[in-house]
Amino acid sequence: MGIGQVLGFTSATVVLVGMPGPNNLYISLRSLTQGRRAGVVSALAVETGTLVYIVVTALGLAALVQASPALFTAITVTGALYLAYLGIKTLTASAAELNGIAPASLGRVFRDGVVVNLLNPKAALFFLAFLPQFTTRGAAPDQLRTEMLLLGLGAMLIGLALDLSYAVGADALGRRFRSVRTTGRARNLVVATIYLGLSAFALITAL
Numbered sequence: 001m002g003i004g005q006v007l008g009f010t011s012a013t014v015v016l017v018g019m020p021g022p023n024n025l026y027i028s029l030r031s032l033t034q035g036r037r038a039g040v041v042s043a044l045a046v047e048t049g050t051l052v053y054i055v056v057t058a059l060g061l062a063a064l065v066q067a068s069p070a071l072f073t074a075i076t077v078t079g080a081l082y083l084a085y086l087g088i089k090t091l092t093a094s095a096a097e098l099n100g101i102a103p104a105s106l107g108r109v110f111r112d113g114v115v116v117n118l119l120n121p122k123a124a125l126f127f128l129a130f131l132p133q134f135t136t137r138g139a140a141p142d143q144l145r146t147e148m149l150l151l152g153l154g155a156m157l158i159g160l161a162l163d164l165s166y167a168v169g170a171d172a173l174g175r176r177f178r179s180v181r182t183t184g185r186a187r188n189l190v191v192a193t194i195y196l197g198l199s200a201f202a203l204i205t206a207l
Contacts (some may be wrong), residue, residue: 028169
């Protein structure tokens with residue numbers, strides 16, 4: 001890859017990854033409701049999911065998904081249903097959770113973040129359609145895998161920097177949000193609405 005390709009890839013990745021989507025909104029949501037630590041854990045979780053995408057793409061398994069629209073649709077719908085599950089679970093939370101006594105553990109925050117990214121249609125499209133455009137045409141399989149790994153790692157580092165920015169920024173807003181004397185029910189309604197909105201967005205993308 002030449003310098004021009006690297007600069008083009010970096011610029012395009014910043015724009016694509018930085019655009020609001022399920023990952024960014026999940027990170028912001030955790031920071032808003034639970035603070036910076038949960039936001040940072042969410043960012044690390046999302047990029048752990050990205051690492052899985054990198055390995056899968058480098059091994060060529062992504063080509064299988066790309067060749068099967070039905071499989072891609074199934075992954076997207078699964079992701080939408082998982083987000084809907086999180087939204088419904090938030091709406092039906094116990095009284096203790098509604099009052100903020102039992103916020104989600106960091107382990108759960110991390111697990112949910114990984115799953116949200118793995119089932120995120122935006123992330124799948126990034127590795128299926130965008131990343132291959134910056135590889136060397138006609139390259140040998142070994143070279144192609146190396147380039148995909150390097151491009152994927154570069155995208156992951158860019159994504160982590162942007163994700164952490166979302167986490168820190170949302171935490172600053174969240175301090176005011178958490179200081180306002182709102183009921184647990186009202187707070188959870190906001191959180192559930194975001195989850196269900198993301199679910200609807202994913203379903204529209206799949207269809």
